[in-house]
Amino acid sequence: xxxxxxxxxxxxxxxxxxxxxxxxxxxxxxxxxxxxxxxxxxxxxxxxxxxxxxxxxxxxxxxxxxxxxxxxxxxxxxxxxxxxxxxxxxxxxxxxxxxxxxxxxxxxxxxxxxxxxxxxxxxxxxxxxxxxxxxxxxxxxxxxxxxxxxxxxxxxxxxxxxxxxxxxxxxxxxxxxxxxxxxxxxxxxxxxxxxxxxxxxxxxxxxxxxxxxxxxxxxxxxxxxxxxxxxxxxxxxxxxxxxxxxxxxxxxxxxxxxxxxxxxxxxxxxxxxxxxxxxxxxxxxxxxxxxxxxxxxxxxxxxxxxxxxxxxxxxxxxxxxxxxxxxxxxxxxxxxxxxxxxxxxxxxxxxxxxxxxxxxxxxxxxxxxxxxxxxxxxxxxxxxxxxxxxxxxxxxxxxxxxxxxxxxx
Amino acid sequence: xxxxxxxxxxxxxxxxxxxxxxxxxxxxxxxxxxxxxxxxxxxxxxxxxxxxxxxxxxxxxxxxxxxxxxxxxxxxxxxxxxxxxxxxxxxxxxxxxxxxxxxxxxxxxxxxxxxxxxxxxxxxxxxxxxxxxxxxxxxxxxxxxxxxxxxxxxxxxxxxxxxxxxxxxxxxxxxxxxxxxxxxxxxxxxxxxxxxxxxxxxxxxxxxxxxxxxxxxxxxxxxxxxxxxxxxxxxxxxxxxxxx
Numbered sequence: 001x002x003x004x005x006x007x008x009x010x011x012x013x014x015x016x017x018x019x020x021x022x023x024x025x026x027x028x029x030x031x032x033x034x035x036x037x038x039x040x041x042x043x044x045x046x047x048x049x050x051x052x053x054x055x056x057x058x059x060x061x062x063x064x065x066x067x068x069x070x071x072x073x074x075x076x077x078x079x080x081x082x083x084x085x086x087x088x089x090x091x092x093x094x095x096x097x098x099x100x101x102x103x104x105x106x107x108x109x110x111x112x113x114x115x116x117x118x119x120x121x122x123x124x125x126x127x128x129x130x131x132x133x134x135x136x137x138x139x140x141x142x143x144x145x146x147x148x149x150x151x152x153x154x155x156x157x158x159x160x161x162x163x164x165x166x167x168x169x170x171x172x173x174x175x176x177x178x179x180x181x182x183x184x185x186x187x188x189x190x191x192x193x194x195x196x197x198x199x200x201x202x203x204x205x206x207x208x209x210x211x212x213x214x215x216x217x218x219x220x221x222x223x224x225x226x227x228x229x230x231x232x233x234x235x236x237x238x239x240x241x242x243x244x245x246x247x248x249x250x251x252x253x254x255x256x257x258x259x260x261x262x263x264x265x266x267x268x269x270x271x272x273x274x275x276x277x278x279x280x281x282x283x284x285x286x287x288x289x290x291x292x293x294x295x296x297x298x299x300x301x302x303x304x305x306x307x308x309x310x311x312x313x314x315x316x317x318x319x320x321x322x323x324x325x326x327x328x329x330x331x332x333x334x335x336x337x338x339x340x341x342x343x344x345x346x347x348x349x350x351x352x353x354x355x356x357x358x359x360x361x362x363x364x365x366x367x368x369x370x371x372x373x374x375x376x377x378x379x380x381x382x383x384x385x386x387x388x389x390x391x392x393x394x395x396x397x398x399x400x401x402x403x404x405x406x407x408x409x
Numbered sequence: 410x411x412x413x414x415x416x417x418x419x420x421x422x423x424x425x426x427x428x429x430x431x432x433x434x435x436x437x438x439x440x441x442x443x444x445x446x447x448x449x450x451x452x453x454x455x456x457x458x459x460x461x462x463x464x465x466x467x468x469x470x471x472x473x474x475x476x477x478x479x480x481x482x483x484x485x486x487x488x489x490x491x492x493x494x495x496x497x498x499x500x501x502x503x504x505x506x507x508x509x510x511x512x513x514x515x516x517x518x519x520x521x522x523x524x525x526x527x528x529x530x531x532x533x534x535x536x537x538x539x540x541x542x543x544x545x546x547x548x549x550x551x552x553x554x555x556x557x558x559x560x561x562x563x564x565x566x567x568x569x570x571x572x573x574x575x576x577x578x579x580x581x582x583x584x585x586x587x588x589x590x591x592x593x594x595x596x597x598x599x600x601x602x603x604x605x606x607x608x609x610x611x612x613x614x615x616x617x618x619x620x621x622x623x624x625x626x627x628x629x630x631x632x633x634x635x636x637x638x639x640x641x642x643x644x645x646x647x648x649x650x651x652x653x
Contacts, residue, residue, distance in 0.1 A: 069619070073456050106505070167503035174458040175520030177484055179500045 004306075004314035011294075011318055018290050023326045025286065029279045030330025030382040031337065033272065034375050035368070038338035039346075040268045042369035044261045051257055052250045054129045054190050055199075057096075057221035058230040059237065060253055064246040066218060067253070070100075072173050076245060079217040085240075086222070091233050093225045096123035097217040099207060103170030103178075105200070107158040114154055114198045116168065118207025127223045130188060130201065137162035137186035144203040147185035153197030155187050162187060173213040180210055222247075276385060283389040291315065291393040292408075298397060299405025308398055315394040316387075323386035331379045335372075342370040429540040432550055435576040436569075437471070437535050442605060444469045444638050448479075448630040453521045456622035462519065463630075467638050474528070475642045477651060484519070486652040489528070492643060496525060499648035506648055515563055522592065522613040522625040526563055537562045548573055564591075575599055575606045590616045602632040 012019050052058060061082075063074040076082065083095050099118040104111060121140040125131045130149070131139045140149050148166070160166055162184050169179040182202065189196055208214045224233045234249035241247060251258055291298075298311060345367035400408065444467075451462045463480035476489040486501040496509040514526040538554035545551065554567040565586035570579045581594040592615045596608035611627040641647055 071619070073622075077457075167505060169500065169503070169507065171520055174460050175453060175455055175517070176460060176481075177487065177519045179503050181503050 004310045005317060008314045008317040008321070011314075012321060015290075019322065022283075022286065022290075022322050023329065025279075025283060026323060026326030026382070026386045027328075027330035027333065029276070029385075030327050030379060031333035033276070033382055034331065034334025034378045035337045035341075036268075036272055037374060037378055038334075038368040038370065039341070039366070040265065041371065041374065042342070042367050044265060045369050046367060048250075048254075048257065048261060050129075052254065054133075054192065055195065056250060056254060057127050058224055058227055058250050059222040059234045059247060060250075061220040061222070061237070061241065061245055061247045062218065063244055070218070072101075072171075072175060075173065075213075076217045076220060078215055079220060080215050082241075082245075083220065086220070086237070089233075089237070091225055091229070091236075093223045094123055094126035095223075096120050096127045096221050097204065098219040098221060099173075099204060099211065099213045099216065100218045101170060101211065103168040105154075105158060105166050105168045107160050107164070107166045110158050112154065112157050114151075114200055116148075116170065116200050116202060116207075118204035118211070118213065119201050120204050124201075127221045129190065133188040133190045135187045135189040137184065139186055139188075140201060140203050142203065142205070144185065145206050146180055146182050146202070147206075148182040148200050148202050149186045149188060150184055150200040151196035151198065152187050152189040153193060154200060155184065157197060160184055170211070172211040173216050176212060178210050280385055280389050283386060284392060287319070287390045288393040288396070291397045295397055295400065295405050295408045299400065299402050299408065302402035303406060312394060312398055315390070315397070319387050319390040319394070323383050323390075326386060327379050327383045330382065331375065334378070335375055338368050338370050338375065341368040343367075428550075429542040429552055430535075432542070432552065432571060432576065433535045433540050433554075436571055436578060439575065439577050439605070439607070441468065441471055443635045445632060445634055446636060446638060447632040450628045450630055451519075451521055451523075452626045452628075454622075454624045454626075460520070462521075467642055469638055469643070473643045475647060475651070476528070478519070487519075488648045488652045490643065490645065490648050491528065496528070497645060497648060499652055501652050506645065522615050522620070522623055523627075524563075534567070536560070538567065543568070545573075549579060572599070577606065577608055592616055600629075602629075603634050605634045607632060607634075 061076065063076055066074040079097050083097060086092060086095055097120055100115055101117075102113060103116050104113050105116075106112070119130070119140070121131075121142055121144070125139075135152055140147065150160075155161065158166055164184050165181050166184065167179065167181045169177070172178045208216075222233070222237070224230050226233075231249040231251055234247045234252075238247040301311060302308075345365035347365055397405075447466045449464050449466055451464065453460045453462070461480070462478060462484065464476055464478050466474065466476045468474035472491075472493050474489075474491045478484045478487040488499045490497045490499075496514075498507045498509060499505070500507065509525050515524050517523070518525050518528055534554060537560035538556055541553045541555070543551045543553045550569075550571045550573065552569040552571060554564075554569060556562045556564065564583050565588060566584040568582040568584070570581070571577070572579050577599060578594075578596050580596070582590055583592045583594070585591050592613060595612040595614070596610070597612065598608060598610040599606050600609045601607075607629065609629040609632075612624060613627075614624045642651065
């Protein structure tokens, strides 16, 4: 073993107080970095997951012009046959057909325009969170006739409760006039105000009779078995579809939300960045002080013939060893924190519920994101930061002449 | 000789000026009669579908009209009442009378290419528009109608092609305020009903891109003109009463 390595290790072990403070500072910073990125990513992931799974779904098939012009000229025709074909794909967990249109609802006292959608109650249980959002009454089933499942805010607007009757007028798929009375079977609340105040659902079989939409759909929603692969599966499905249809993954049709999350991440990283610039200088100053306190020692080493490079290597080796130990300890703490809060989400309590609703979060539980790659990335960042912050003090102290160093006060 | 020609020209100019208004009055009178009791079939074509409706229409003069849907079964018994410019609809399935608000007058009537406004206001052309005779030939007059400032009409310009023989419209072009052609209405197959002549085939073809492939055809199955129609048809109570 080279002598400067031996001296470096002795320096670390002999100077216990300094070693412990350095390790404590750096490992704590590492743990904080790992936890805060895990928390932020977790928050974004749960927002997206909630928003996607609530109703839009991971993959949507529509007529290619439907998104720009949602008219009855742009419907999925022969949708039953398409669903049968799609079911052969083993990567698909569930498929459900929807027919969405807008109608005018009216109760005894109020009239409100809102969306009504014919859905397949059984399939929709898997593809969306409609059933889980039940607030009062019951969710729909396949045999339902003129029973409606209505958003809580819409029910409030119409001043109705479960068991009440509302009527609607609208336009069928053949542009004919449609009207009927509906009995409220259930009321749901997703927490998304916009959705809860403009949406209602009925059994598609009943809907088809009324709106002349047999074998027609506006959307086919697909839930992949592996949700991480939604984009890939969507592209694969796209190739097999008839020319006038189009398949999009949530990353495409919810692009604005994805972008908003990305922007939020950037701001998050800027905040974390500022925090770490502070940490960088704290470590730098601390190292500077501790190296300066050893300046006489270094001067003597130089005087007895140790080369500048050897001094540099010695100090750098010390720094690398300390940083490595700190990052390792910090990493373990970070992993434990990220993993623990991934399984036991942080509960923020009822007072935050309002703000959470704006982001489409139904619950205030926030699990962290447990991603080993991200943790490794954060550990590497911290290691570079720790070693980097000691470079200036090392170079500075090495620039002294031996005689100056020995006489330094 | 020259003097006669001048005189002829002057008088003909006067004739021109007055005739546009007269023509419209005659046309409106021919279209509305004193009263009409009609059975109409309406076929609505969209890009992919074709749908038939049958209805009965009762009207007195320009201002009062009552309509009832007879077919299909799904819509049977839906009634409409128009008094002056106000329109109501009764839907028996939900037992409700709906007042069609001004904001919905431009909306399609029962999914056809005729608007609520067509059914409620078509007859006010003589009152709401300035008429100008653009040209004429042996068979027809061509009239330009521009909305009066105070009237609340939906069209920026209407060009009417009127048959000289019957004083009935043959073709009507509807333009919006930007001068874009929105739709064309053709009146064809003029038939004699009693003493009156009346177009028995109306064809509305929207011209805008978003309504490509759509058209609505209305044919008159039977029509009785100028008979006495019970005044009880033109009250709000009639909506429910005559729905059955």
